[in-house]
Amino acid sequence: MSLADMQQRVIHALMAEISSTSTFVETEAEALSGRFQRLVLSADQQTARVESLTNLAIGIVVDGEVVPIDRIAGLLENTLSDVVEKILLLSKDSMSMVYALDELNANVARVDKCMEQLGGVNRTTNMLALNARIEAERAGTAGAAFRVVAQEVRELSKVTQELAVSMQAELATVTDGIASGHATLQRVATIDMSENIMAKDKLEVLLSALVRRTDSLTSIVSDAVREAELMSADVGGMVTGIQFQDRMRQRLEHVVDTLQVINQAIDELKHSSIAAVPALATDAPPDLEWVKGLLERFTMSEMRARFVAQLLDGKRPDELPDHGPDASGPSESGSVELF
Amino acid sequence: MQFQLDNNSSIVRMSGEFTFTDHAQFKSMVTRLFETKDAPVVIDISKLEFIDSAGLGMLLLARDEAKKNNRPLVLRGPSGQVKRMFGVTKFDALFDVEE
Numbered sequence: 001m002s003l004a005d006m007q008q009r010v011i012h013a014l015m016a017e018i019s020s021t022s023t024f025v026e027t028e029a030e031a032l033s034g035r036f037q038r039l040v041l042s043a044d045q046q047t048a049r050v051e052s053l054t055n056l057a058i059g060i061v062v063d064g065e066v067v068p069i070d071r072i073a074g075l076l077e078n079t080l081s082d083v084v085e086k087i088l089l090l091s092k093d094s095m096s097m098v099y100a101l102d103e104l105n106a107n108v109a110r111v112d113k114c115m116e117q118l119g120g121v122n123r124t125t126n127m128l129a130l131n132a133r134i135e136a137e138r139a140g141t142a143g144a145a146f147r148v149v150a151q152e153v154r155e156l157s158k159v160t161q162e163l164a165v166s167m168q169a170e171l172a173t174v175t176d177g178i179a180s181g182h183a184t185l186q187r188v189a190t191i192d193m194s195e196n197i198m199a200k201d202k203l204e205v206l207l208s209a210l211v212r213r214t215d216s217l218t219s220i221v222s223d224a225v226r227e228a229e230l231m232s233a234d235v236g237g238m239v240t241g242i243q244f245q246d247r248m249r250q251r252l253e254h255v256v257d258t259l260q261v262i263n264q265a266i267d268e269l270k271h272s273s274i275a276a277v278p279a280l281a282t283d284a285p286p287d288l289e290w291v292k293g294l295l296e297r298f299t300m301s302e303m304r305a306r307f308v309a310q311l312l313d314g315k316r317p318d319e320l321p322d323h324g325p326d327a328s329g330p331s332e333s334g335s336v337e338l339f
Numbered sequence: 340m341q342f343q344l345d346n347n348s349s350i351v352r353m354s355g356e357f358t359f360t361d362h363a364q365f366k367s368m369v370t371r372l373f374e375t376k377d378a379p380v381v382i383d384i385s386k387l388e389f390i391d392s393a394g395l396g397m398l399l400l401a402r403d404e405a406k407k408n409n410r411p412l413v414l415r416g417p418s419g420q421v422k423r424m425f426g427v428t429k430f431d432a433l434f435d436v437e438e
Contacts, residue, residue: 084428091396098362099400190359193392194424201427 002284004270006291006311011263013310015256016317017303022252029245036239043235047228050221057217069214073207080200087193094189101182108175115168122161129154286312340387342368349377354386359393369401373408379435380405385416390424402434413437 055061059068132150136143274281291311298304309315340361343352351368372380382401390398398414405412415437417425430436 081429087392088395088399088428091392092399093396095359095362095393095396095400098359099366102363102366186359189362189393189396191392192358194390194395194420197392197395197424197427201423 002286003290004266006286008263008266009311009314010294010307011259011266012317013307015259015263016310017306018252018256018259020317022249026245026249029242033239033242036235036242040232040235040239043228043232047225047232050224050228054218054221054225057214057221059214070211073211076207077204080203084197084200087197091189091193094185097185098182098189101178101185105175105178105182108171108178112168112171112175115164115171118164119161122157122164126154126157126161129157288312340364344368344371347375347377349375349379350381350383352383352386354388356389356391357384357387357394357397358389358391362393362397365397365401369404373404373410379411379413381413381415383415384421385418387417387421388419390421395424395428395430398430399433411435 055066059066060072061067129150132153133147136147136150139146295304295307295311298307306317306320309320310317340353340355340357342354342364344350349372351372357365372382382398402412413435414425414430417436417438425431425436
């Protein structure tokens, strides 16, 4: 009869243990589920952030429109080509004007030479007129007509000389203007734009590098988006998977219920046995060796302590200071003792 | 810049640096080149070390002269900085450039 009592105590202890374990697992699972749900939310937010990075990697937002980097590079390339073309045109036109001014300068020099010759002719003419006048005076009356012609030639020479002086003055002004224009043009034409032209070369290299980097970045971000989506899906699956505690609780309830039935059967057997053999009703000492053998099978000390309290001291589960693996809820460090 | 133009030859060899200061010399050389009868006119620039934007402008004027005279103009053997300038300005599309 003491064995039957002990078996009933074991059944009660087992039922209490199963119930508290079920509660413990359910609490831990719910806490884990909550953490996983927060993880899902974070993963979704992370995916959204990475997706927004994709837009940043692809291009620059201008007036609400994403302009791709390669299009920006193309625009810059066209602009730079246009600038280089204009520099070439400017250089060519400047040099063309330099050539034209050189020609003009040569023409003016030739005109100046002509003016010098004209001055020489004028001096000779003047000298001839003077000589003619002297000869006319020497001829007396007979040279009167000749004197008039000599005077006219002298007047003509004087006017021509005045005209030549005036033309030389004008020519000097033109020469000064050409020299000034040439100097100005030289300043323009000697501005070396080769560095500006070569800047296009450098910028093209930089733009190519920028486009390549953008492509790499886009590829990396795309991979990151895929990974983030996979991570979200995995975490979502884990949240669903962790809902096992409902099924586990139902199964354990069946086990507890079965143990209850067994306990009742033992109880009925015990009463029927006492009715048949009243001598069995006397209290017999518990079979400590059997209990010891049972307890030695437990590798968890706290569980062994609870069984000792219930089996040997006869305490009820609700009288125990701690009648579950961790009835207060999940612990941060994990209260499961591994063995 | 130094240049070497043989008598009655339509090939000129340029060396050194080709800049604005060479404009009178270059113009005279181009005039002499197009007075020759042989075709094409060749400017050998394989020894030319540097060219500035004024130099490029003068080559473009030489190209106009070639068109006016209906004579082909070849730029031969650009290298170094000159070749890079030709590349950036796409001179190979404007001239017959021989490597």
